Amino acid sequence: MIAEQRGRTIKNVLMCSALAFAALIAIIPLVSVFGYVFLRGFSSISVEFFTSMPRPVGETGGGMANALAGTGILIGLAGLVGIPWGLAAGIYLSEYVAAGEKGAGLGGAAIRFGIDMLASIPSIIVGLFVYVVVVMPFKHFSAWAGGLALGILMIPTVARTTEELLKMVPVHVREAGLALGLPRWKVIVYIVVKGSLRPISTGIVLAIARVSGETAPLLFTAFGNQYWSHDLSAPIASLPVQIYTYAVSPFDDWHRQAWAGALVLILFVSSLNLLTRVILKPSGRAGA
Amino acid sequence: MILKSENLEAWFGEAKALKGVGLEFESNTVTAIIGPSGCGKSTYIRCLNRLHEETPGARIGGRVLLQGRDIYGPEVDPVLLRRQIGMVFQKPNPFPSMSVYDNVAVGLKLGGIRKKRELDSRVEWSLRVAALWDEVKDKLDRPGTSLSGGQQQRLCIARALAVKPVVLLMDEPTSALDPISTARIEELLTELKKTVTIVIVTHNMQQSARISDKTAFLLMGELVEFGETSALFTTPKDKRTESYITGRFG
Ligand SMILES: Nc1ncnc2c1ncn2[C@@H]1O[C@H](COP(=O)(O)OP(=O)(O)O)[C@@H](O)[C@H]1O
Ligand SMILES: [Mg+2]
Numbered sequence: 379m380i381a382e383q384r385g386r387t388i389k390n391v392l393m394c395s396a397l398a399f400a401a402l403i404a405i406i407p408l409v410s411v412f413g414y415v416f417l418r419g420f421s422s423i424s425v426e427f428f429t430s431m432p433r434p435v436g437e438t439g440g441g442m443a444n445a446l447a448g449t450g451i452l453i454g455l456a457g458l459v460g461i462p463w464g465l466a467a468g469i470y471l472s473e474y475v476a477a478g479e480k481g482a483g484l485g486g487a488a489i490r491f492g493i494d495m496l497a498s499i500p501s502i503i504v505g506l507f508v509y510v511v512v513v514m515p516f517k518h519f520s521a522w523a524g525g526l527a528l529g530i531l532m533i534p535t536v537a538r539t540t541e542e543l544l545k546m547v548p549v550h551v552r553e554a555g556l557a558l559g560l561p562r563w564k565v566i567v568y569i570v571v572k573g574s575l576r577p578i579s580t581g582i583v584l585a586i587a588r589v590s591g592e593t594a595p596l597l598f599t600a601f602g603n604q605y606w607s608h609d610l611s612a613p614i615a616s617l618p619v620q621i622y623t624y625a626v627s628p629f630d631d632w633h634r635q636a637w638a639g640a641l642v643l644i645l646f647v648s649s650l651n652l653l654t655r656v657i658l659k660p661s662g663r664a665g666a
Numbered sequence: 667m668i669l670k671s672e673n674l675e676a677w678f679g680e681a682k683a684l685k686g687v688g689l690e691f692e693s694n695t696v697t698a699i700i701g702p703s704g705c706g707k708s709t710y711i712r713c714l715n716r717l718h719e720e721t722p723g724a725r726i727g728g729r730v731l732l733q734g735r736d737i738y739g740p741e742v743d744p745v746l747l748r749r750q751i752g753m754v755f756q757k758p759n760p761f762p763s764m765s766v767y768d769n770v771a772v773g774l775k776l777g778g779i780r781k782k783r784e785l786d787s788r789v790e791w792s793l794r795v796a797a798l799w800d801e802v803k804d805k806l807d808r809p810g811t812s813l814s815g816g817q818q819q820r821l822c823i824a825r826a827l828a829v830k831p832v833v834l835l836m837d838e839p840t841s842a843l844d845p846i847s848t849a850r851i852e853e854l855l856t857e858l859k860k861t862v863t864i865v866i867v868t869h870n871m872q873q874s875a876r877i878s879d880k881t882a883f884l885l886m887g888e889l890v891e892f893g894e895t896s897a898l899f900t901t902p903k904d905k906r907t908e909s910y911i912t913g914r915f916g
Contacts, residue, residue, distance in 0.1 A: 559749030
């Protein structure tokens with residue numbers, strides 16, 4: 379009896395340490411990537427990096443101000459596409475398709491299939507698609523095209539989190555809204571969706587975090603730009619593309635800046651992730 | 667008589683859950699609907715505010731008359747009808763991330779009432795009638811879900827009352843509550859019936875005996891017996907009622 383118990387304890391300890399070891403190995407890449415980027419990037423970050431434009435080849439110094447602004451603009455445009463369409467798809471899937479609405483069957487299945495496909499399509503393919511439908515007809519790369527590509531990539535993340543979160547709202551909460559004499563659409567908008575706005579916004583933040591580091595789909599949509607661009611129909615710089623361009627160049631000073639850019643990107647994405655925690659933290663007060 | 671059902675039938679797809687139930691509800695009374703689990707109590711009251719039809723595949727037969735008018739008539743808008751017939755559910759279900767105040771005001775706000783003063787006074791009135799005002803008047807901006815279970819259920823009662831229904835349907839409103847909260851709500855009902863006509867589902871016969879003027883006993887989708895509560899519990903006319911109230915099944 380005692381021996382059997384001891385055997386079980388030993389197995390437990392073995393199992394636990396084996397898993398802990400495996401988990402440790404799994405986070406080694408994360409820690410080393412972070413550490414290495416930090417080491418290389420930190421020494422290259424300066425005020426100039428944030429405020430200056432790229433210098434011509436051969437001159438040292440300069441920064442990525444235009445790429446930082448460009449990424450901000452691209453994320454804004456992506457949000458204009460990804461947030462409304464993602465929300466609409468998520469709400470439709472949860473409130474009409476999953477709720478068994480008559481007539482939503484076939485269209486709903488198609489939308490769900492589409493969202494699942496979109497989630498698994500490599501981002502470069504989305505870039506190619508936008509290249510064909512936007513860049514080729516207008517005959518030039520543009521911020522619009524880059525924003526659209528990133529926006530399309532946001533849709534599945536936003537749609538799925540929205541759908542899953544709305545499905546967690548109990549049926550009897552919806553029924554309580556209907557029983558108050560509210561039309562179905564008002565129940566959905568003002569009670570179900572509004573009540574889940576906080577977690578839904580974290581889904582949106584995560585989708586932004588995901589696309590803000592995308593490089594491939596920008597290569598042949600937003601393209602890149604060594605200068606300021608105020609024109610949304612012109613090519614625009616972005617942080618990931620700038621990092622790529624600088625990293626593959628033969629110049630040491632550009633390598634340094636690529637590391638600095640990588641560090642800024644990592645910090646930005648990590649702070650978005652942290653932001654979701656803050657959003658979800660119960661504050662004890664009602665509302666937003 | 668304010669509300670009545672005639673030969674009411676209800677289906678879920680091909681399954682018939684109600685087999686012709688006729689009941690009459692008089693103004694300012696409490697009518698209890700009792701019966702074993704699955705006998706169709708919830709289905710019945712959900713036909714009275716046309717919530718039954720929100721379930722995919724659900725339909726009804728027969729008639730329901732509110733103040734003499736068929737609520738299933740072609741000219742009746744179920745949305746407007748539901749403002750006249752409120753409902754309180756089994757589990758307290760305050761709206762998520764809405765304050766106590768907004769939970770009560772939301773039906774009015776979305777129904778088109780904008781004036782702050784009017785909203786304030788209606789919210790206070792509803793919370794007072796639901797015997798919750800004194801407990802929440804200092805925390806109207808706290809989330810509704812932060813209240814205790816019993817308070818949440820009274821909040822849901824206030825929310826339903828705020829749109830001034832003439833009938834209040836309650837589906838086992840105390841079955842998720844502790845005995846003290848249950849007693850508070852039972853007390854409240856005798857006050858409440860001065861304001862609205864109450865139809866309450868309960869599977870607790872003692873509760874029915876304590877609070878209702880009339881009781882209806884349903885069994886497998888059929889109305890077995892309907893009458894004065896005191897008479898039904900002391901001298902049931904039907905053998906099945908007798909065996910149910912003496913605890914022989916259910
Ligand atoms: N959404 C539904 N779909 C199919 N059948 C249902 C549904 N809701 C209830 N029923 C069936 O209808 C009958 C009556 O249920 P209900 O009215 O909920 O009973 P009660 O409230 O008396 O416990 C039961 O046989 C139940 O299985
Ligand atoms: Mg029930």
